[in-house]
Amino acid sequence: MKFTCEKLLLLTAILTSSRGAAIKSPVASLEGLLIEAMENDVKITGYDLKIGIVTTVPAQIEEEGGIVLNARLFGEIIRKMPGQNVTVSVNAGLVAAISSEMSDFEILGSPSLDYPELPSVDSQDSIVIEEAILKKMIAQTNFAVSDNESRPIHTGALFEIGGGELTIVAVDGYRLALRRESLDNDSAQSFSFVVPGNALGEVEKITSDGKEEVNITVGTKHIMFMIGETMLISRRLEGEFLNYRNSIPQSSKYRFKIVKSEIIAATERVALIINEKMKNPVRCVFDDGIVQLYSATALGKASDECSMSGDGEGLEIGFNDRYLLDALKAAPADDIIFELSSGVTPCVISPADDSKKFVYMILPVRLKSYDS
Numbered sequence: 001m002k003f004t005c006e007k008l009l010l011l012t013a014i015l016t017s018s019r020g021a022a023i024k025s026p027v028a029s030l031e032g033l034l035i036e037a038m039e040n041d042v043k044i045t046g047y048d049l050k051i052g053i054v055t056t057v058p059a060q061i062e063e064e065g066g067i068v069l070n071a072r073l074f075g076e077i078i079r080k081m082p083g084q085n086v087t088v089s090v091n092a093g094l095v096a097a098i099s100s101e102m103s104d105f106e107i108l109g110s111p112s113l114d115y116p117e118l119p120s121v122d123s124q125d126s127i128v129i130e131e132a133i134l135k136k137m138i139a140q141t142n143f144a145v146s147d148n149e150s151r152p153i154h155t156g157a158l159f160e161i162g163g164g165e166l167t168i169v170a171v172d173g174y175r176l177a178l179r180r181e182s183l184d185n186d187s188a189q190s191f192s193f194v195v196p197g198n199a200l201g202e203v204e205k206i207t208s209d210g211k212e213e214v215n216i217t218v219g220t221k222h223i224m225f226m227i228g229e230t231m232l233i234s235r236r237l238e239g240e241f242l243n244y245r246n247s248i249p250q251s252s253k254y255r256f257k258i259v260k261s262e263i264i265a266a267t268e269r270v271a272l273i274i275n276e277k278m279k280n281p282v283r284c285v286f287d288d289g290i291v292q293l294y295s296a297t298a299l300g301k302a303s304d305e306c307s308m309s310g311d312g313e314g315l316e317i318g319f320n321d322r323y324l325l326d327a328l329k330a331a332p333a334d335d336i337i338f339e340l341s342s343g344v345t346p347c348v349i350s351p352a353d354d355s356k357k358f359v360y361m362i363l364p365v366r367l368k369s370y371d372s
Contacts, residue, residue: 001065002089003037005057007081007100013044013057014075016230019202020046020053021071029068034115035088036066045118046071051199052118053206055230063089066112069096077105118233121219125191127161127183131214131227135207137168137179138200140330140358145197146172153239156197159216162190169244170197175323176244176361177330193218194241199234206230248361249348252339256286256310257352260336263291264328266304270295271321273302281365282321286312286340295321308338317343318365327360343367 014033022030025048034045042059045052067090078086083100090096090109098105138157146154151173160167161183170177203225207214215226218236225232270282270293278297285292288311293304317340327349328336335352349360 001037002062003042003059004085004087005059007086009057011078013055016055017044017046017053018071020051022048029110029114032068033071034068037061038064052233067109068115069109119222121217121222121224123217125218127216128213131207131212132209133181134214135204138204140179141168141170141177142197142200143326144170144172144175144177153237153241156194156237158194158241160192171242174363178359180357194237195223253341254312256308256338258308262306266293266306269304270302273297273299274321281318283318286315318367323362
């Protein structure tokens, strides 16, 4: 095998595919990348048996072939190369010679036949969505994916397609995040599937803020995301996902309109004395036109406030500061609505324009009395 490729293009492809390679594995080839030269392209694959990422880069191919090279080492060598172009050649002994200008490396690889084959995705359903929209939807929900392996289905996010809309939902037992967007390619068919949160994290990193389309192909056991020249394949999560529609309160006693940036700033200030060892809640008191925020830990006490529209009649409720801030920062709106019924029922956050594009729900923390 022998090819010459532009260094920056090759490095970008290596970094992208390396996201699918295992960091540590008893199977050495899983820590590597499968490099294949064929026709006018070099195909680079990273696969840890859960997520597979394949990307291609144009190259001048002198001899076709394949080899598996350690992902970290190969990436670092290409990164440090001085020239604009890099030449990679592999001899019969599986020694890869990498050269650029005056720099030369020789590293030992392993046979391409030793590399596990990526699963094929038998197309059952598919959708097309603009990559910038998908990137935002993942970022605005994936924080609420559970890390509790006792309920594997909730370690992923639910994708629901129907009525010309895509809805993504994530839950972790303490909060819920939901985002909706319209789909241009309206399909009469409705279907749903669950994608692992770590796979969605990689999709978010691979996608850009551009207007290119992402093709999502759903098979019986796997999902494929096609993003430009990059393909990501992930297993589907099976099981019964939470019936989120029944979990979100459909009515509330109190409804407050708040400027998002103001409530974020106030929460961040009172959370300064909260840390991992002192996980005391942020205490919120909703009065007439104002919400007062308090926190108290062994480090001290803090208080702040921000204006709002509505009267909470002194309703008091406590929140985990990180859960509250995650939802507030993810909400794609400047003005938001807080809906509450009591100090022990969930808080629902939605857009003030009633567009229903997002819903965040946070369970409260039971408060203990203290002298403020």
